[in-house]
Amino acid sequence: MSAAVKTLVNQPYKYGFVTTIETDTIPRGLNEDVIRLISSKKNEPEFMLEFRLRAYRHWLKMTEPTWPHVTYPAIDYQDIIYYSAPKQKAKKNSLDEVDPALLETFEKLGIPLSEQKRLTNVAVDAIFDSVSIATTFREKLAKEGVIFCSISEALHEYPELVQKYLGSVVPIADNYFAALNSAVFSDGSFVYIPKGVKCPMELSTYFRINSGDTGQFERTLIVAEEGSHVSYLEGCTAPMYDSNQLHAAVVELVALDNAEIKYSTVQNWYAGDENGKGGIYNFVTKRGLCQGVNSKISWTQVETGSAITWKYPSCVLVGDNSVGEFYSVALTNNYQQADTGTKMVHIGKNTRSTIISKGISAGHSKNSYRGLVKMSPKAEGARNYSQCDSMLIGDNAQANTFPYIQVQNHTAKLEHEASTSKIGEDQLFYFTQRGISQEDAVSMMISGFCKDVFNQLPMEFAVEADRLLSLKLEGSVG
Amino acid sequence: MTTQVSPKREVGYLSELLQQRPSLDVQAIGAETVAWLQEIRDRSTPIVRELAIPTTRDEEWRFTDLSSLLKVNFAAAKPTSPLPDISSLVLPEAAASRLVFVNGFYAPELSSVAGIPEGVFAGNLWANEIPRWRDYLAKLPGGQEVFSALNTASLTDAAVVWIPKNRSLEVPIHLLFVSTAGELPTVSQPRCLVVAESGSAVTVIEEYAVCPHPQPLSHRRGGQEYAAYLTNAVTEIWVGENAQVTHARMQREGEEAFHVGKTAIAQARHSRYTCCAVSLGAKVSRHNLEIFQTGEGTETILNALTKIAGEQLADTHSTIALNHPYGTARQVHKCIVGDRAHAVFNGKILVPKPAQLTDAGQLSRTLLLSPKARVDTKPQLEITADNVKCAHGATVSQLETDEIFYLQSRGLDADSARNLLINAFATEIVDRIPIASLRQTISQIVRSNPIS
Numbered sequence: 012m013s014a015a016v017k018t019l020v021n022q023p024y025k026y027g028f029v030t031t032i033e034t035d036t037i038p039r040g041l042n043e044d045v046i047r048l049i050s051s052k053k054n055e056p057e058f059m060l061e062f063r064l065r066a067y068r069h070w071l072k073m074t075e076p077t078w079p080h081v082t083y084p085a086i087d088y089q090d091i092i093y094y095s096a097p098k099q100k101a102k103k104n105s106l107d108e109v110d111p112a113l114l115e116t117f118e119k120l121g122i123p124l125s126e127q128k129r130l131t132n133v134a135v136d137a138i139f140d141s142v143s144i145a146t147t148f149r150e151k152l153a154k155e156g157v158i159f160c161s162i163s164e165a166l167h168e169y170p171e172l173v174q175k176y177l178g179s180v181v182p183i184a185d186n187y188f189a190a191l192n193s194a195v196f197s198d199g200s201f202v203y204i205p206k207g208v209k210c211p212m213e214l215s216t217y218f219r220i221n222s223g224d225t226g227q228f229e230r231t232l233i234v235a236e237e238g239s240h241v242s243y244l245e246g247c248t249a250p251m252y253d254s255n256q257l258h259a260a261v262v263e264l265v266a267l268d269n270a271e272i273k274y275s276t277v278q279n280w281y282a283g284d285e286n287g288k289g290g291i292y293n294f295v296t297k298r299g300l301c302q303g304v305n306s307k308i309s310w311t312q313v314e315t316g317s318a319i320t321w322k323y324p325s326c327v328l329v330g331d332n333s334v335g336e337f338y339s340v341a342l343t344n345n346y347q348q349a350d351t352g353t354k355m356v357h358i359g360k361n362t363r364s365t366i367i368s369k370g371i372s373a374g375h376s377k378n379s380y381r382g383l384v385k386m387s388p389k390a391e392g393a394r395n396y397s398q399c400d401s402m403l404i405g406d407n408a409q410a411n412t413f414p415y416i417q418v419q420n421h422t423a424k425l426e427h428e429a430s431t432s433k434i435g436e437d438q439l440f441y442f443t444q445r446g447i448s449q450e451d452a453v454s455m456m457i458s459g460f461c462k463d464v465f466n467q468l469p470m471e472f473a474v475e476a477d478r479l480l481s482l483k484l485e486g487s488v489g
Numbered sequence: 490m491t492t493q494v495s496p497k498r499e500v501g502y503l504s505e506l507l508q509q510r511p512s513l514d515v516q517a518i519g520a521e522t523v524a525w526l527q528e529i530r531d532r533s534t535p536i537v538r539e540l541a542i543p544t545t546r547d548e549e550w551r552f553t554d555l556s557s558l559l560k561v562n563f564a565a566a567k568p569t570s571p572l573p574d575i576s577s578l579v580l581p582e583a584a585a586s587r588l589v590f591v592n593g594f595y596a597p598e599l600s601s602v603a604g605i606p607e608g609v610f611a612g613n614l615w616a617n618e619i620p621r622w623r624d625y626l627a628k629l630p631g632g633q634e635v636f637s638a639l640n641t642a643s644l645t646d647a648a649v650v651w652i653p654k655n656r657s658l659e660v661p662i663h664l665l666f667v668s669t670a671g672e673l674p675t676v677s678q679p680r681c682l683v684v685a686e687s688g689s690a691v692t693v694i695e696e697y698a699v700c701p702h703p704q705p706l707s708h709r710r711g712g713q714e715y716a717a718y719l720t721n722a723v724t725e726i727w728v729g730e731n732a733q734v735t736h737a738r739m740q741r742e743g744e745e746a747f748h749v750g751k752t753a754i755a756q757a758r759h760s761r762y763t764c765c766a767v768s769l770g771a772k773v774s775r776h777n778l779e780i781f782q783t784g785e786g787t788e789t790i791l792n793a794l795t796k797i798a799g800e801q802l803a804d805t806h807s808t809i810a811l812n813h814p815y816g817t818a819r820q821v822h823k824c825i826v827g828d829r830a831h832a833v834f835n836g837k838i839l840v841p842k843p844a845q846l847t848d849a850g851q852l853s854r855t856l857l858l859s860p861k862a863r864v865d866t867k868p869q870l871e872i873t874a875d876n877v878k879c880a881h882g883a884t885v886s887q888l889e890t891d892e893i894f895y896l897q898s899r900g901l902d903a904d905s906a907r908n909l910l911i912n913a914f915a916t917e918i919v920d921r922i923p924i925a926s927l928r929q930t931i932s933q934i935v936r937s938n939p940i941s
Contacts, residue, residue: 078548386885388860388861401870401872403872403873403874403875403877404875405875406842406845406873406875406876407842407873408873408875409871409872409873410870410872410873411869411870411871411872412869412870412881413869414867414868414869414883415865415867416864416865416866416867416883416885417552417863417864417865418855418863418865418866419863420857420860421857421858421859421860421862421887422860422887423857423885423886424885424886424887425883425884425885425886426882426883426884427868427881427882427883427884428880428881428882429868429870429881429882430878430879430880430881431870431872431877431878431879431880432878432879433875433876433877
């Protein structure tokens with residue numbers, strides 16, 4: 012293919028700048044004292060420290076998973092800074108007290124936090140390294156009874172709620188990275204939607220890694236009470252460093268009777284340069300629990316960044332008639348590696364799940380779909396439909412699918428389809444023959460390929476995601 | 490191909506099995522053959538010593554629990570006398586081209602090679618022919634996992650089929666491995682080697698079956714008619730350039746049997762390999778099917794049917810390792826699972842960079858007939874070449890109630906309607922069995938064992 016596609020893929024990463032800011036950083040390394048230090052810095056209730064220490068002790072006994080289809084040098088967990096926060100006076104009561112340098116950073120990232128400029132219908136929690144900087148629209152949300160704040164604040168203001176749900180979906184010893192996160196997580200978002208409330212606006216969290224040697228370990232917890240509804244979006248960027256950085260987050264969702272949670276991610280961490288140097292290791296555990304009857308959890312993800320992505324947003328469908336959905340676009344270029352997919356665990360009767368996964372791999376990247384659909388013996392009438400399509404751009408890229416299908420109930424019905432293809436020469440020819448440049452043709456075809464997933468994203472972000480994808484791919488087809 | 494990560498466990502069990510291997514008889518087969526076989530055995534023995542019986546912690550054996558195997562202490566099977574009656578297993582199409590092995594031992598009295606034309610070889614390891622076989626026996630690519638290594642380390646005899654260049658064999662060759670389950674648990678390790686030289690064509694039926702023991706058992710043990718037995722089979726098939734091999738593999742072991750089989754195929758340029766594997770028997774069975782493409786433009790067609798009930802477990806792991814351009818692969822794997830049975834399927838298709846213009850399709854379909862039936866399936870694609878067409882699909886379901894209703898509305902009772910639908914599901918594969926009489930037998934078995 013042409014050089015046009017090559018330039019299309021190799022767009023520079025425009026979020027790669029570093030903000031110079033005075034920070035409060037703890038020494039490198041991890042031990043019980045570090046955990047106590049993090050806990051005391053955040054002035055946490057006693058149960059939290061216990062939670063962390065329990066997780067840490069479990070973590071020590073665990074080994075790093077080796078089954079993902081990715082390779083990376085061993086991570087030295089003692090060489091990571093587990094807490095780094097921008098220095099600021101006491102507590103920020105209004106945005107005026109937030110360091111202007113930080114506000115400017117977020118503005119540069121396209122996330123204006125100041126009142127006048129913010130998007131009218133999206134509330135944002137901005138997280139910078141280890142702490143939450145600001146949460147917008149809190150008052151307006153509070154009127155509806157919706158709680159949207161950083162998890163550190165939630166620990167002070169609503170400790171019972173946090174204690175009740177934290178670790179209930181992803182137990183502390185769930186996996187290696189979840190255990191590490193449980194021990195050292197620094198901040199994240201907390202969302203609570205009370206009974207019968209339809210959240211009036213989109214909620215979103217923006218994660219920014221700034222410092223070079225810190226790991227980011229955030230924790231998000233969303234609880235949707237009976238009959239409530241929420242749509243939540245997260246975005247992520249990081250500066251360009253030559254070293255790899257670890258990002259191990261945990262996201263837990265709980266949906267009670269008739270509740271619905273829609274969780275969308277646009278992940279654009281720094282992916283490393285064209286030789287695979289630097290970039291974020293994105294080892295994330297995301298799981299939603301459809302606890303109540305008729306509840307619904309829907310994951311939508313657009314994964315374009317990170318040197319390595321290891322992430323399986325899952326749904327545990329416990330409530331009868333509950334619904335799980337997973338829509339994903341994973342794009343890898345250069346030396347990126349992605350091992351991502353989902354787990355749908357059907358437990359309740361008549362539970363349904365849909366999986367639509369689109370993988371695009373270019374350059375020397377590896378893109379694997381790994382999914383599990385499990386129908387337990389009690390999942391009468393459960394239903395699953397999975398579709399995983401891969402597109403290969405260039406013959407050094409790899410696309411793999413590892414779908415695990417485990418059915419223990421004969422009334423369950425399951426379908427799985429997968430295909431792999433490339434951008435057809437004749438399709439390209441057709442476009443160019445109609446006067447559309449090759450580059451535009453490729454980006455059109457890719458957005459057509461991903462349409463099923465983009466349609467699930469909230470409006471503003473769908474446009475953004477489409478643009479992001481074509482930028483990322485600039486120059487790789489050709 | 491199969492990597493194993495288990496640390497060394499069950500050391501005693503494996504070395505016990507290794508101890509049980511038959512010794513090589515210099516007088517019967519000659520010193521030269523013994524030396525050659527010993528050399529092959531010696532290459533594999535250390536591999537067996539390195540490895541362990543896999544557990545469910547090994548990815549390749551995640552769903553197949555062998556702990557019931559470990560509870561049985563197997564002794565080497567012995568040649569039986571008198572020989573069992575195999576008349577029900579004889580195929581009229583291959584009446585004069587049949588090799589029979591009883592408990593792993595060649596039984597010339599039961600075999601018939603009168604119909605094998607000159608130039609074609611079908612028989613057991615035979616000293617005069619050995620120089621030709623040296624390059625083929627135990628020479629297939631792919632790593633050895635514990636069971637095939639154990640087979641190779643115990644190599645004593647083999648069924649060999651050799652089709653010379655440009656020869657198309659009309660008669661099918663029937664390789665029949667019969668076990669006569671006796672009072673004590675026994676192990677046999679059959680081995681096949683099929684070499685189809687360039688431009689040749691052959692149909693081979695490989696069959697594993699159980700025969701009642703010729704001598705009545707002195708006492709029946711707790712409702713169980715026969716003791717358990719283990720068949721650990723390895724088949725190597727070399728398909729030369731432009732050659733064509735049609736392979737039917739029937740596994741009809743006894744109810745108490747453990748069956749572990751490996752079929753490895755090397756496909757040269759423009760060759761065609763068609764396999765129809767049917768698994769009906771055994772308490773626990775595992776079939777590893779590995780295809781290695783050694784030249785471009787190959788065609789691989791794999792059809793498989795598993796029909797199990799009771800407490801049976803049937804596991805198929807297939808790998809199609811492409812490494813050259815213009816390959817075609819078609820795979821259909823069907824399972825019918827009743828009662829508390831458990832079917833496992835893992836189908837890998839590897840398409841590395843050199844395998845451009847590959848066209849691969851894989852379909853796994855499972856019918857679950859009872860509330861306790863269970864299936865674990867994993868169609869798996871690993872693709873690096875970009876100019877390829879690859880697709881896979883998997884479905885799991887029960888019988889459609891609408892379809893049963895439709896048939897009932899036409900006057901069929903519920904059971905007949907169900908059986909008709911189950912047969913229809915199986916027919917897609919059964920119809921592809923290359924031999925008419927075998928097709929009939931299998932279709933009868935599928936029909937006569939209605940699963941409720």
